[in-house]
Structures are given as C-alpha cells and as structure tokens.
Amino acid sequence: xxxxxxxxxxxxxxxxxxxxxxxxxxxxxxxxxxxxxxxxxxxxxxxxxxxxxxxxxxxxxxxxxxxxxxxxxxxxxxxxxxxxxxxxxxxxxxxxxxxxxxxxxxxxxxxxxxxxxxxxxxxxxxxxxxxxxxxxxxxxxxxxxxxxxxxxxxxxxxxxxxxxxxxxxxxxxxxxxxxxxxxxxxxxxxxxx
Amino acid sequence: xxxxxxxxxxxxxxxxxxxxxxxxxxxxxxxxxxxxxxxxxxxxxxxxxxxxxxxxxxxxxxxxxxxxxxxxxxxxxxxxxxxxxxxxxxxxxxxxxxxxxxxxxxxxxxxxxxxxxxxxxxxxxxxxxxxxxxxxxxxxxxxxxxxxxxxxxxxxxxxxxxxxxxxxxxxxxxxxxxxxxxxxxxxxxxxxxxxxxxxxxxxxxxxxxxxxxxxxxxxxxxxxxxxxxxxxxxxxxxxxxxxxxxxxxxxxxxxxxxxxxxxxxxxxxxxxxxxxxxxxxxxxxxxxxxxxxxxxxxxxxxxxxxxxxxxxxxxxxxxxxxxxxxxxxxxxxxxxxxxxxxxxxxxxxxxxxxxxxxxxxxxxxxxxxxxxxxxxxxxxxxxxxxxxxxxxxxxxxxxxxxxxxxxxxxxxxxxxxxxxxxxxxxxxxxxxxxxxxxxxxxxxxxxxxxxxxxxxxxxxxxxxxxxxxxxxxxxxxxx
Numbered sequence: 285x286x287x288x289x290x291x292x293x294x295x296x297x298x299x300x301x302x303x304x305x306x307x308x309x310x311x312x313x314x315x316x317x318x319x320x321x322x323x324x325x326x327x328x329x330x331x332x333x334x335x336x337x338x339x340x341x342x343x344x345x346x347x348x349x350x351x352x353x354x355x356x357x358x359x360x361x362x363x364x365x366x367x368x369x370x371x372x373x374x375x376x377x378x379x380x381x382x383x384x385x386x387x388x389x390x391x392x393x394x395x396x397x398x399x400x401x402x403x404x405x406x407x408x409x410x411x412x413x414x415x416x417x418x419x420x421x422x423x424x425x426x427x428x429x430x431x432x433x434x435x436x437x438x439x440x441x442x443x444x445x446x447x448x449x450x451x452x453x454x455x456x457x458x459x460x461x462x463x464x465x466x467x468x469x470x471x472x473x474x475x476x477x
Numbered sequence: 478x479x480x481x482x483x484x485x486x487x488x489x490x491x492x493x494x495x496x497x498x499x500x501x502x503x504x505x506x507x508x509x510x511x512x513x514x515x516x517x518x519x520x521x522x523x524x525x526x527x528x529x530x531x532x533x534x535x536x537x538x539x540x541x542x543x544x545x546x547x548x549x550x551x552x553x554x555x556x557x558x559x560x561x562x563x564x565x566x567x568x569x570x571x572x573x574x575x576x577x578x579x580x581x582x583x584x585x586x587x588x589x590x591x592x593x594x595x596x597x598x599x600x601x602x603x604x605x606x607x608x609x610x611x612x613x614x615x616x617x618x619x620x621x622x623x624x625x626x627x628x629x630x631x632x633x634x635x636x637x638x639x640x641x642x643x644x645x646x647x648x649x650x651x652x653x654x655x656x657x658x659x660x661x662x663x664x665x666x667x668x669x670x671x672x673x674x675x676x677x678x679x680x681x682x683x684x685x686x687x688x689x690x691x692x693x694x695x696x697x698x699x700x701x702x703x704x705x706x707x708x709x710x711x712x713x714x715x716x717x718x719x720x721x722x723x724x725x726x727x728x729x730x731x732x733x734x735x736x737x738x739x740x741x742x743x744x745x746x747x748x749x750x751x752x753x754x755x756x757x758x759x760x761x762x763x764x765x766x767x768x769x770x771x772x773x774x775x776x777x778x779x780x781x782x783x784x785x786x787x788x789x790x791x792x793x794x795x796x797x798x799x800x801x802x803x804x805x806x807x808x809x810x811x812x813x814x815x816x817x818x819x820x821x822x823x824x825x826x827x828x829x830x831x832x833x834x835x836x837x838x839x840x841x842x843x844x845x846x847x848x849x850x851x852x853x854x855x856x857x858x859x860x861x862x863x864x865x866x867x868x869x870x871x872x873x874x875x876x877x878x879x880x881x882x883x884x885x886x887x888x889x890x891x892x893x894x895x896x897x898x899x900x901x902x903x904x905x906x907x908x909x910x911x912x913x914x915x916x917x918x919x920x921x922x923x924x925x926x927x928x929x930x931x932x933x934x935x936x937x938x939x940x941x942x943x944x945x946x947x948x949x950x951x952x953x954x955x956x
Contacts, residue, residue, distance in 0.1 A: 365683060391687060468510070
C-alpha cells in the first residue's frame with residue numbers, strides 16, 4: 285500500500301500551548317463510529333472549533349477549512365495522551381497538518397502518527413518554549429537530516445525512531461517488513477508448539 | 478554481551494516476558510518483531526484494519542489466537558419489544574455489523590450480542606481465562622495494560638498494528654525502559670486500588686511513565702485482590718506507560734483456576750511451575766523508580782482535566798499558579814482552595830474496564846445499601862460483562878442499586894467513553910469510576926471527577942463530593 289512520504293516541509297506554525305492535549309480533544313469519541321479512515325478532518329478538534337449547535341467558534345485557534353500554510357502544529361507537553369485511537373492522526377492529517385511538535389508526545393500517538401505520514405517532532409524544553417511563544421513562525425522540518433530550523437535559523441536536531449524514519453522517507457508500509465519475516469514467524473510458532 | 482554473562486545478569490519480569498516473545502531481535506535499523514499470544518478485537522478500532530487485509534488480499538494468520546467482543550458502541554439499555562437494540566446512531570449499529578461480518582469471514586471467535594460471555598474486552602479476557610501469566614496480549618485499546626495484572630505483557634496498539642497482528646500475529650516494537658512503582662505498607666480500611674492509582678498519578682504525573690513499562694510492587698500490591706490489581710494496571714496508561722505489570726502469585730493462580738480457557742489437570746501443574754518463574758530478580762535494576770507510602774493514601778478524586786490532578790476527597794483543591802491548572806479549574810468550576818465537599822454532583826457512573834467487576838459493584842452496594850441516591854442525582858451502574866451482571870444479580874446487588882434509586886444497565890463501556898449514547902449533559906458534574914477526566918470525554922462540556930466505586934457511591938448518596946468512609950463507619954455501627 286502506498287503511504288504518504290515525508291522528506292521535508294517548510295511551513296508556518298499553529299500553536300496550541302495547552303499541556304496534556306489528549307486524543308479526546310483531537311477527535312471526540314462520538315466520531316469514532318466510523319468504519320472508514322478518510323474524511324475525519326471535520327472532526328479534528330471538533331469541540332474546539334464548533335459550538336454545541338455546530339456553528340464555528342470565532343475564538344477557535346483552528347480555522348474552519350484547515351490550517352492553510354500553518355501545517356506544523358506546535359502543542360504543549362504530553363501531546364496525544366489518552367487512547368490508542370488512530371483516528372487522532374487520521375483526523376489531523378485530513379484536516380491539513382503534516383507535523384506535530386512538542387516537548388514530549390505520547391507513546392501510542394507517536395507510533396500511530398508515523399504509520400500514517402504525520403511526523404512527530406520532540407524538541408528540548410527551551411526550543412519548545414520559543415516555538416510556543418512565536419505562533420505563525422516559519423519553520424522547516426527536514427527528516428533526511430533530522431533537523432528543525434527555526435525562523436531565526438537556529439537549527440535543532442531531533443530524533444525519529446530509525447525504522448519509522450525509513451518508512452516515512454521511502455513511503456514504505458511496515459506491514460511488508462513483517463510479511464517478509466514469515467519464515468521466522470513460522471519457526472517461532474513451531475518451536476512454541 | 479556473551480551468552481554466559483547475559484544469563485547471569487539479573488532480569489526484570491518485563492525482560493523475561495519480552496525475551497520469550499522475540500521472533501526477530503531489535504537492531505538499530507528496525508524494531509523487534511514480537512509474537513502475540515492473544516489478540517483481543519472490538520468494533521471501534523478494527524474496521525479499518527480488516528479493510529487493509531481486504532485491499533491486500535491477506536488472511537488472518539491465527540484466528541485461534543484472536544477473540545472479538547462488542548463493548549464500546551453497544552447500548553446499555555435493553556432491546557426494544559421488536560428485539561432491536563436502541564443504538565445511539567446508525568453508524569454505531571453499522572460498526573457492530575461490520576465486526577460481525579469480519580469475524581464470520583475470517584473465522585474469528587466472537588462474543589456476540591446475546592452471548593452469555595460478552596462484555597468489556599478487558600473484563601472478559603481475565604474472566605474467561607484467556608488472560609494468563611506469561612502471555613503477550615494486545616488490543617486496539619489503550620487500557621490493554623489491565624491484563625498486566627496477571628503477569629502478562631499486554632499493551633494497547635493502533636489500528637494499523639491491529640492489521641499487523643491480524644496478518645502476521647506479530648507487532649514491531651522497540652523495547653521500552655523499565656520502571657518500578659513500589660507501594661510500601663498496608664492500605665487503610667476504605668481505601669482501594671483506584672485510590673492507589675490516583676495517588677500514583679498525583680505523584681509521578683500524567684507522563685511520569687512515558688516510554689517505560691511499569692512494574693507494581695510492595696506490600697499493598699501483593700495484598701490486593703486480582704480485581705484491584707487489574708484496576709491499578711488499567712491506569713498505568715494514564716501515567717503514559719503502555720504496560721503495567723504485577724508478578725503472578727498464589728492470588729493470581731487461585732483466580733485463574735477452573736476458568737473456561739485456563740489450562741487444566743497436568744497442563745495446569747506445568748503452567749503453575751512455569752508461572753512461578755515470572756518475577757523480577759531480587760537484584761534487578763529498573764531505569765526509573767517511584768515509591769509511595771500506601772498507609773498515607775486516602776480515598777481520592779480528581780479535580781482537574783487530567784488524571785494526575787488528584788487529591789484526597791476529604792481535603793480541598795490545591796492552590797496553583799500554573800495557567801493550565803487555572804484553565805482546568807475554570808472548566809471544572811472547582812476553585813483552588815475550595816473544599817471538595819462544597820462541590821455538588823449531578824450524575825454518578827459506576828462501571829468501565831477500570832471498575833466494573835463484581836468486587837467493585839459489591840463495594841458500591843455496601844455504601845448504597847439501605848440508602849437513597851440524593852434528589853436530582855442520576856446514578857448509573859453498568860456491569861463490565863454478562864458474567865458480572867449475572868453474578869451481581871445472584872447476590873442481589875441489582876436490587877440494592879434499584880432500591881437506592883440508581884439505574885441497573887446492560888454490560889458495556891457506556892459512559893467511560895460515552896459513544897453509545899450514555900453521556901452527561903453540558904455543564905453537569907459526573908463522578909465516574911472510569912479512567913479519564915478529559916474535557917468532553919463523557920459528553921460535550923461535561924465535568925468528570927474520577928473516583929473509586931465506594932467514593933462514587935457515597936457521592937451519589939450525599940449529592941456532593943464526599944469521603945466514603947463516613948458511610949462505612951455508620952455501617953459498622955449498625956452491625
């Protein structure tokens with residue numbers, strides 16, 4: 285299956301500084317009664333974007349039709365905590381984000397994100413504080429060199445799990461990797477039996 | 478490291494479980510391939526995984542190591558006179574039908590609607606003896622950490638990984654670091670596992686276990702019932718850890734023996750002998766440690782919008798200058814310095830994979846027996862499985878709840894995730910035995926306070942936040 289590749293992106297940032305933004309914020313549970321993975325952008329941060337009667341909130345940090353040039357979401361610490369729902373990265377991607385930056389990003393969310401072409405970038409606290417303080421800044425994220433370049437040209441190295449990075453750069457689906465290990469899996473099964 | 482020194486070096490329980498399941502070792506270039514002994518499937522996080530199998534023409538490798546149940550989207554109200562269920566939406570009904578069709582197509586056993594063994598995925602695994610020490614267990618649900626209470630390596634996965642396990646019975650994983658959380662001393666009467674979990678979260682924070690597999694240890698853990706251990710491991714994910722673990726012991730073995738899928742006769746003796754080896758060496762070291770004084774833990778509640786915003790219910794909301802905490806206080810309408818007892822309660826939910834087992838319902842019933850739910854409070858009691866429902870009804874717990882003015886529902890996830898129609902109204906304050914107090918989790922603008930079953934029941938009776946021990950003392954006096 286083809287995947288969205290990710291090499292580099294230069295875009296502006298959309299900042300939501302709150303800590304512990306959980307998967308229920310990213311996509312409320314009532315949107316999980318779907319059997320598809322497409323079209324979830326409307327549900328992204330739904331309760332931040334719409335009032336109870338479905339009218340867009342003027343106060344929302346999220347524009348109604350997607351982030352436009354602001355494809356880099358900069359969020360407070362412990363972003364994506366909560367459930368294992370992969371609907372969260374699906375919704376963010378469909379809404380228009382390609383990168384999420386925080387000081388720390390929750391484990392399962394990070395794992396789900398890379399499998400779908402959404403790049404999670406964890407940066408040191410001082411850099412994080414500067415990004416949070418400058419919404420709309422133009423930032424470059426380069427996965428080939430593992431570097432984030434800030435508007436003032438400050439360059440920060442970040443780490444992405446090497447296999448996930450490889451899959452993102454090449455547009456590879458990790459299922460192919462697992463399927464290629466069929467003989468080892470069969471051997472493990474016969475030994476265990 | 479050569480083989481001899483590898484064998485000689487002390488290992489943690491986590492190391493032992495991990496090493497047993499490595500199919501292909503981890504390298505710098507790729508994660509380890511880990512074999513999965515039990516894959517639990519439910520209706521919400523599986524449809525897109527089955528779609529990928531269909532697109533690629535793949536089969537389910539081991540339907541015999543897979544078990545499906547229906548829990549998240551299913552109504553907890555009884556069927557209508559025509560036999561149909563009152564689903565919240567058409568989409569919810571379609572999701573259930575999709576799981577039924579996928580299981581039929583791939584030969585996956587399904588605890589379908591009407592099956593006497595159906596229930597919440599993390600309740601039925603242990604109940605049926607599917608959850609066993611030494612197994613690797615995954616599910617597309619973050620609270621899969623629950624099964625670690627049995628000394629199983631259990632963790633939540635995303636839908637893409639659900640597809641991986643369906644197709645290959647394996648997942649790709651980097652080995653996490655290890656953390657030990659030790660509860661020294663004994664709990665006070667009236668304090669339970671949920672209080673331990675909330676006290677831990679208040680101590681280490683919502684990301685205190687991030688990147689780590691937590692092993693729970695200490696006297697208060699060893700003396701917990703299996704149900705209590707499941708509650709504690711269930712909440713490990715709320716500290717950012719995917720895995721919670723407790724070494725299996727006699728309590729574990731006694732709980733498992735005789736269950737439907739548990740080993741029997743000669744297999745049982747062999748299994749026990751093996752399970753006794755599943756522990757951390759005395760001199761094993763952990764990457765991170767935390768210690769709590771169990772005797773100092775009181776009945777706990779949360780007052781903010783993250784599970785680590787937890788404090789003793791008998792006290793007041795702690796002061797804070799942090800912007801996030803002030804925003805949370807605005808949302809919750811619980812001001813710093815305000816005594817929790819001043820906070821009125823609109824709704825109480827007793828249920829969820831954290832606290833819907835028989836012992837949880839007994840605890841709630843002990844408080845509600847002979848009392849009435851306060852005027853204006855709606856109380857919902859939702860058993861975790863059909864088995865829990867039957868056992869509770871056999872003991873008359875349902876009649877205690879109904880006499881108190883609470884509702885007694887059909888099994889399911891219900892108001893924990895609130896995607897089946899069970900939810901609070903905007904602005905309501907809900908005391909909930911579930912695991913998450915996130916904004917909007919139990920309905921738009923609903924304010925969630927997490928608590929153990931006795932505390933939740935006490936709040937229903939009092940009509941405001943309160944320490945459950947006030948009712949337990951009265952009960953002792955009566956006796």
